[in-house]
Amino acid sequence: MQSGKTLDITNDSCPITFVKIKLALESLAAGDILEILLSGGEAVKNVPRSLRAEGHRVVALEKQSNGTYRLLVEKEGASGKDS
Amino acid sequence: MDIAELKKGGFLKQLQKDYFAVRLRVAGGNLTLEQLETVHQVAKKYGKGYIHLTTRQGIEIPFIHFDHIDAVRGELFAGGIGLGVCGGTVRGVMACQGSYLCPHGHLDAKELSRQIDEQFFAAQVPGKFKISVAGCNRSCAKPQENDLGFGGVIKPVFRENDCIGCGLCADICPAAAILLQDGYPLLDREKCINCGECVTACPTAAWRQGEAGVRVWAGGRIGRDPKLGEVAVAFLPLAKIPAAIEASLGFFREHGRSKERFGKVIERIGWRKYREVMERAVRQDA
Ligand code: SF4
Ligand code: SF4
Ligand code: SF4
Numbered sequence: 001m002q003s004g005k006t007l008d009i010t011n012d013s014c015p016i017t018f019v020k021i022k023l024a025l026e027s028l029a030a031g032d033i034l035e036i037l038l039s040g041g042e043a044v045k046n047v048p049r050s051l052r053a054e055g056h057r058v059v060a061l062e063k064q065s066n067g068t069y070r071l072l073v074e075k076e077g078a079s080g081k082d083s
Numbered sequence: 084m085d086i087a088e089l090k091k092g093g094f095l096k097q098l099q100k101d102y103f104a105v106r107l108r109v110a111g112g113n114l115t116l117e118q119l120e121t122v123h124q125v126a127k128k129y130g131k132g133y134i135h136l137t138t139r140q141g142i143e144i145p146f147i148h149f150d151h152i153d154a155v156r157g158e159l160f161a162g163g164i165g166l167g168v169c170g171g172t173v174r175g176v177m178a179c180q181g182s183y184l185c186p187h188g189h190l191d192a193k194e195l196s197r198q199i200d201e202q203f204f205a206a207q208v209p210g211k212f213k214i215s216v217a218g219c220n221r222s223c224a225k226p227q228e229n230d231l232g233f234g235g236v237i238k239p240v241f242r243e244n245d246c247i248g249c250g251l252c253a254d255i256c257p258a259a260a261i262l263l264q265d266g267y268p269l270l271d272r273e274k275c276i277n278c279g280e281c282v283t284a285c286p287t288a289a290w291r292q293g294e295a296g297v298r299v300w301a302g303g304r305i306g307r308d309p310k311l312g313e314v315a316v317a318f319l320p321l322a323k324i325p326a327a328i329e330a331s332l333g334f335f336r337e338h339g340r341s342k343e344r345f346g347k348v349i350e351r352i353g354w355r356k357y358r359e360v361m362e363r364a365v366r367q368d369a
Contacts, residue, residue, distance in 0.1 A: 045255055046186065048286030058286035061249035069251075071286075 004033040009043070010068050017043055021051070030077030033059065037070055044069045093166035094152060097145065104135065104145040105155055106167030108204065111178035111196035111216070112140030121162025129155050139213065141167060141175050171342065173206040173332070174213050177225075181218030182235065188218030189279045190235025190297060195324070202325060208332055209339030209348075213304075220278045220298065227311040230345040231331055232300040236277035236318055238293040243267065246289035252281040277318055296320045299327060301357065302346030310346055313354070315361055323365045330364030331357075 007024045009017045017038065024034055038047055040063075048058050048071055055076035062070045093106040107122065114122070122142060126134050131146035147155050156166060167175055176199045179185065181192025196216045203214070217224040217234045226232020248266040260274035261281060268281075268290075277298070281290040296318045303312025319327055331345070334357055339348045349357045 040254070044251060045280070045284040048251070049284055050186065052286050052288065058247065060247060061251060061286055063250060063254065 004028060004035065006035040006037070008037045009047075010037050010039045012043075014042065014046065017047055018050070021047070025056070025075055028075045030075050032075050034073050034075065035070065036073065037064075037068055040067050040069065044071075047071065048073075092156070093168055094147070095143070095169060099146070101149040102145075103147045103149065103152065104143045105147050105159075106137075106169065107142045107144070107159065108165035108167050108175060108200075109141050110176050110200035110204070111193040113193060114142075115163075118163050121159060121164055124162070125155055125158050128158075139175060139215075140177050143167075168205045169211075171208050171210050172212065173203045173208065174211060176200045176204070177213075177215035177229070179217045179224035181216070185218055187221055187283055188235060189237045189282075189292065189295060190216070190218045190233075190321075192216040192218040192224065192235065195233065195297075195321075199324070199328065203328055203332070206332060208335045208345075209341055210335075210343050210345065212332070212335065212345060214328070216297075220276070227300050227303045228305055229303050229312065230301070231328065232303060232312050233297040233324065234300070235279070235295070236298050237279040237282060237295050238277060238318075239270065239275070239279065239281050239290045240293040241268065241270065242289050242291060244289075245287045247287050249286065252285055252290055255280055255284050294320065297324060299361075301331065302349045304344045304346050306344065308344075308347075312346070315358060316365065319365060326364045327361060330360050333364075334360050 005024055007020060009020050028034060038044055048061055051073050052058050057074040059072040059074050064070055094103040095106060097104055126144045129147050129151045130144045135143040135145055137143060176196040178192040178196035181190055182188030183191050183193055199214055213229040214231045215224045215226045215229040217226050219235050222234060226234050246267055250263050252268050253261040253263045257278060258274050258276045260271045261268045282292050298314060299316040299319050300312030301315040304310060335345050335348055338352045
């Protein structure tokens with residue numbers, strides 16, 4: 001899995017979270033992986049799901065020991081899966 | 084023209100002599116721009132330069148003079164707006180944004196409120212009867228504050244192949260109905276409250292929406308003796324909603340005293356009896 005950018009939005013809430021992710025994804029190429037650190041509660045309920053709904057692929061979502069989450073998302077537009 | 088007749092038709096007598104506030108018929112809190120234009124024109128021509136937004140997503144045009152009542156009614160109708168109601172009737176039906184545009188929604192609340200309005204608006208009952216529809220159990224349209232309230236619920240279905248084992252669904256399930264076993268979620272249907280949060284949150288759509296329905300609350304009201312509605316039916320299939328409303332109105336008509344609120348009637352006659360009536364109606368209506 002190629003390493004991409006990391007975006008920390010643990011201190012943000014909607015809709016700032018979405019704006020930051022949108023901008024971060026725009027700077028990536030199709031198929032690149034974006035690592036997103038986000039807080040529990042509403043953010044983790046909404047962000048991964050909506051990324052998927054916008055066509056990106058959620059590769060992994062892990063709860064961290066401090067209660068935040070680490071999300072790996074692959075930017076949409078890649079042909080097929082990781083090779 | 085007598086006052087009682089006026090009242091039924093949505094003209095509310097004001098303190099000011101010979102003036103009425105005209106209540107409009109609004110379903111689900113949406114008006115088209117054309118309807119809004121009509122409201123604007125009528126208020127401008129006959130009112131006092133403003134409109135009033137009611138607490139239940141309705142509109143009232145204040146300061147309509149007695150002499151203009153027929154003209155106002157006619158111009159509103161011509162512009163696609165009906166009059167609201169007062170007294171012992173089914174009132175304007177409220178709705179939240181619902182699944183049409185809210186990410187949390189599991190029910191097209193606007194559409195359901197439109198259908199309920201079409202079928203039951205202004206139906207005669209002993210006391211006022213308010214209905215509200217919410218797209219999910221977050222209850223933005225406050226179904227529990229209404230004589231009858233509906234909230235979208237769903238039965239979750241699992242597709243193992245899509246699951247990445249993140250555990251989010253188990254974390255966020257408000258009923259603790261999902262346990263992780265060997266990294267995969269396992270659903271306890273007994274505990275599940277059908278809120279659909281797992282379906283909404285799952286980042287890979289491994290949880291999907293199965294059968295859709297509504298939770299029904301009854302007996303809620305604000306007024307002089309406020310009380311939240313109680314759950315009358317935990318999961319009612321969408322097709323049974325008209326039968327459930329019909330049964331509730333029937334129960335109200337049979338047992339209610341003039342101006343009594345629905346919840347008071349249920350409390351007086353008994354929840355057990357009301358639930359029986361509901362169960363029967365929902366079962367026999369194919
Ligand atoms: S009740 Fe649910 S569907 Fe309706 S607006 Fe609130 S969150 Fe959205
Ligand atoms: S949230 Fe979805 S992907 Fe994550 S464990 Fe639950 S079902 Fe699997
Ligand atoms: S529908 Fe709600 S209660 Fe049922 S499993 Fe999903 S999150 Fe839990």
